Amino acid sequence: MDGASSYDVVVVGAGPAGSSAAYSAARGGAKVAFLEREGSVAATVRTSGVTWMDAIREFGITGDCYHPIRNYAFFSPNNEVTVRDAEPRAAVLNVRKTYRLLAGRAQDAGAELFTGTNVTGAMTGGTAIAGVHAVAKDGMKDFVAKVVVDASGFQSVVARGVPGIKRWGMFGVGAEWEAEAENVDEDTWWLLVGSEYSPAGYAWVFPLGGNTVRIGVGIAKPASTQDPAEKLQQLIEHRPGPLSRLGKISPTEFHYGLIPNEGVSRKSVHDGMIMAGDSAGQANPLVLEGIRYAIRYGLAAGSTAARAAQSGDATEPAMRHYEESWRKEIASKIRTALRVQERWLGLDDAGWDAELDIMREFSADEFLDFVKADFGLGYIARMAVSHPRTAVNQLGRLVRDSLRRR
Numbered sequence: 001m002d003g004a005s006s007y008d009v010v011v012v013g014a015g016p017a018g019s020s021a022a023y024s025a026a027r028g029g030a031k032v033a034f035l036e037r038e039g040s041v042a043a044t045v046r047t048s049g050v051t052w053m054d055a056i057r058e059f060g061i062t063g064d065c066y067h068p069i070r071n072y073a074f075f076s077p078n079n080e081v082t083v084r085d086a087e088p089r090a091a092v093l094n095v096r097k098t099y100r101l102l103a104g105r106a107q108d109a110g111a112e113l114f115t116g117t118n119v120t121g122a123m124t125g126g127t128a129i130a131g132v133h134a135v136a137k138d139g140m141k142d143f144v145a146k147v148v149v150d151a152s153g154f155q156s157v158v159a160r161g162v163p164g165i166k167r168w169g170m171f172g173v174g175a176e177w178e179a180e181a182e183n184v185d186e187d188t189w190w191l192l193v194g195s196e197y198s199p200a201g202y203a204w205v206f207p208l209g210g211n212t213v214r215i216g217v218g219i220a221k222p223a224s225t226q227d228p229a230e231k232l233q234q235l236i237e238h239r240p241g242p243l244s245r246l247g248k249i250s251p252t253e254f255h256y257g258l259i260p261n262e263g264v265s266r267k268s269v270h271d272g273m274i275m276a277g278d279s280a281g282q283a284n285p286l287v288l289e290g291i292r293y294a295i296r297y298g299l300a301a302g303s304t305a306a307r308a309a310q311s312g313d314a315t316e317p318a319m320r321h322y323e324e325s326w327r328k329e330i331a332s333k334i335r336t337a338l339r340v341q342e343r344w345l346g347l348d349d350a351g352w353d354a355e356l357d358i359m360r361e362f363s364a365d366e367f368l369d370f371v372k373a374d375f376g377l378g379y380i381a382r383m384a385v386s387h388p389r390t391a392v393n394q395l396g397r398l399v400r401d402s403l404r405r406r
């Protein structure tokens with residue numbers, strides 16, 4: 001054992017949630033360590049990196065970190081629709097650059113980054129979390145903390161030792177190649193649905209500028225037992241449907257990851273600990289996107305942790321406002337998105353062909369609100385006025401009923 005170091009706030013993980021938590025905790029005046037098991041931040045990429053231009057502006061992501069997207073194509077076995085927009089409102093991130101930008105900001109704010117530091121579990125004082133045990137480059141190391149922020153993503157390495165927190169039973173698994181392709185429409189992302197592309201989920205092609213794309217397959221568990229890497233290999237080899245339009249595909253870097261898909265089932269605050277990002281289940285299940293939530297609630301978790309550490313009260317009641325506030329913002333949206341996802345998982349190929357006819361009627365605004373799961377009563381009202389008697393109302397009804405059940 002290489003002795004223990006003491007901090008106000010120890011953040012586990014230097015993904016978007018962890019680096020954001022470390023930044024805001026350090027800005028809040030706390031002595032902060034953030035611990036990353038990999039040898040460098042984002043050494044391994046486990047995400048496709050699609051996000052939204054409003055989030056990019058909100059978090060000050062610099063222009064060299066993303067490629068803008070303004071058209072959204074959907075393909076089913078026998079149907080195809082492209083929603084076109086006048087300006088880019090989505091973007092594909094250079095994930096490594098973005099995550100390193102966030103980690104660098106945390107370090108500039110005074111947080112100490114420990115890479116190559118694998119957290120193995122929590123130190124406890126009574127029922128409270130009091131720090132973490134880790135295996136570092138130079139041996140075992142303990143980090144004592146007034147507050148631990150668990151931002152270790154799907155693994156939830158600290159939280160999984162807390163009574164009442166169960167392993168994720170429902171989750172998504174994705175496999176992706178970053179690749180060079182011969183013919184790429186740089187402005188348009190593709191989502192491909194139906195059994196040929198994914199048995200329970202979807203495949204995607206996300207352009208990164210020039211001839212570079214990310215081609216991937218996501219599969220919901222336990223809905224299907226198939227490994228997405230296997231399905232992806234088939235797609236790259238046989239290039240069914242629109243994939244043939246890409247011409248020759250030359251893979252360059254493989255990505256593989258897991259994301260919780262269970263909605264907001266976990267309590268995210270305990271004595272001495274806060275969870276943020278995937279460890280708290282803060283992701284939009286419709287298209288399995290969580291980066292913007294990880295950053296937003298990472299920032300909130302870090303500020304809450306710093307205040308709790310300084311006040312000397314890091315009990316659950318003292319930090320509960322963090323949980324109340326993120327739930328108020330996104331819990332009902334996530335619940336509603338899960339209901340739409342349930343409908344989508346039940347569609348066969350013919351059902352998907354029909355679903356695309358519904359999407360054809362969406363304006364770009366409606367489509368983007370939908371995939372972002374930005375559902376609210378305003379959204380329902382707008383949809384009812386724009387599509388008073390069409391099939392779009394089936395989806396509208398599903399969303400409306402789900403929101404009413406809150």
Ligand SMILES: Cc1cc2nc3c(=O)[nH]c(=O)nc-3n(C[C@H](O)[C@H](O)[C@H](O)COP(=O)(O)OP(=O)(O)OC[C@H]3O[C@@H](n4cnc5c(N)ncnc54)[C@H](O)[C@@H]3O)c2cc1C
Pocket residue numbers: 012013014015016017018035036037038042046047048049050051117118119120151152153154155157172173174175176218256257258259276277278279283288289290291292294
């Ligand atoms: C295939 C796939 C595609 C996706 N595509 C998108 C997308 O296009 N857009 C989008 O918004 N979201 C997407 N997501 C979801 C998104 O990646 C997550 O919501 C987001 O990464 C959550 O951020 P996080 O910081 O909570 O966790 P992570 O990004 O998982 O970061 C956790 C960090 O903790 C570190 N860590 C883990 N265990 C330990 C430990 N024991 N000790 C120390 N460090 C540890 C990890 O190495 C990692 O750096 C996708 C997910 C998958 C699986």
